[in-house]
Amino acid sequence: MATLGGHGFGAKVALATAINNLDRVTGVINLDGGPLDHTHYEAYQEVKDYVEIAKNTDLSSMDINQATRYLNEEINCSKWAKIFA
Numbered sequence: 001m002a003t004l005g006g007h008g009f010g011a012k013v014a015l016a017t018a019i020n021n022l023d024r025v026t027g028v029i030n031l032d033g034g035p036l037d038h039t040h041y042e043a044y045q046e047v048k049d050y051v052e053i054a055k056n057t058d059l060s061s062m063d064i065n066q067a068t069r070y071l072n073e074e075i076n077c078s079k080w081a082k083i084f085a
Contacts, residue, residue, distance in 0.1 A: 009033075011030040012033050012044075017047070050080050053074045057074075
């Protein structure tokens with residue numbers, strides 16, 4: 001269970017994540033996010049795909065350098081790869 005929060009674009013991602021995971025989210029803190037519409041669905045789907053990559057990887061068998069290398073190879077966006085690493 002989690003409470004999600006975000007500002008600006010991150011608020012839209014937090015809200016989209018909550019909407020698509022009602023059974024796992026206890027609340028959303030949305031700062032300056034504006035309305036959610038279909039224009040942000042692709043960004044949400046991208047983040048959701050990255051979460052699935054991280055979730056379905058047994059990182060416990062890797063040291064930090066191996067895990068970072070693996071995530072950098074699997075996640076196409078270097079900024080997101082660093083966040084997940």
